[in-house]
């Protein structure tokens with residue numbers, strides 16, 4: 001947040017807030033920053049003499065500088081989280097072209113050779129940095145983690161996101177090959193242990209997040225500052241980041257940047273079926289559900305028929321084993337839903353962010369809008385001080 005001009009602003013009187021309430025700020029039709037940040041009549045001289053108006057006009061075009069932008073070489077401190085079946089070349093390149101860090105999800109590809117081709121496709125679509133997510137989880141294929149690591153290293157990609165259990169061997173291999181490693185985890189103790197393993201960035205998933213959000217149920221308000229306080233390396237906040245105000249909040253809580261999944265899944269460049277996007281758009285803060293809690297592998301999904309069915313099995317007398325649930329949890333079933341748009345038929349990863357998402361913009365528009373909203377939020381908040 002270094003160099004934020006607002007720190008130096010002195011308003012003669014606090015400007016009147018332009019909006020209040022969720023119904024206003026979740027929309028994209030923000031009042032121009034100039035209008036929001038300009039001093040009220042009578043106080044203009046103070047700001048104008050400090051050259052504020054010129055700076056305000058430049059805000060929407062400004063880059064940001066945090067430890068994340070410097071480390072990853074991006075314009076903004078935003079990372080696209082790995083998303084199974086969704087993290088493909090088209091979306092990753094669009095996110096990177098918009099100034100954030102796009103992410104290919106390795107295990108969306110059937111084989112390491114397919115992954116190499118997907119990385120090549122991404123390079124054809126963007127000359128900006130992007131990364132590859134490698135998620136460590138149960139696997140029933142013959143492909144080993146070493147195979148995935150070898151393919152990623154050989155591809156020349158410079159940034160990886162690791163997630164999942166027992167990441168040490170994989171992290172060590174990536175670090176020895178000179179890659180920058182973002183490790184995504186769900187507890188402060190895991191962040192500390194990843195820091196000791198030598199990762200470059202901690203991505204901390206809070207309770208709101210889609211996918212595996214851990215067993216601790218700690219929300220962003222505490223999870224972000226607790227992690228920032230615990231580790232020395234940069235932290236990106238993950239879970240429930242739906243727009244610029246949420247980014248502003250994460251930065252104010254001490255994060256160096258944010259990790260975003262669901263919001264990027266609801267963009268034009270995401271290749272999921274439109275039925276899926278429309279169903280998620282209709283969701284509110286109660287439209288996600290936690291599954292696999294009884295197996296201590298909790299994950300957050302969109303609340304649809306398939307998800308309710310899994311939950312009912314888990315909660316029945318005697319519960320359910322992983323094998324009982326396996327047909328419903330099968331990854332292929334999830335892939336099919338995204339392809340066919342038959343929304344009730346399989347699990348769809350989604351976070352509580354869907355409560356605040358109303359549209360399906362292109363990534364360029366989304367990222368620019370979020371950064372403008374972030375600046376506006378910080379500006380409006382600072383303007384409430386009366387000095």
Ligand SMILES: Cc1cc2nc3c(=O)[nH]c(=O)nc-3n(C[C@H](O)[C@H](O)[C@H](O)COP(=O)(O)O)c2cc1C
Pocket residue numbers: 080081082083084086105133135162163164184205208209210211212238239240241259260261262263265348349350351352353
């Ligand atoms: C559809 C979907 C699939 C996901 N698949 C993965 C995955 O394979 N590996 C992973 O590390 N995280 C996965 N995630 C989690 C995201 O990378 C990210 O941590 C999470 O979405 C952040 O919360 P948010 O959705 O509120 O932004 C997935 C998220 C979604 C929405």
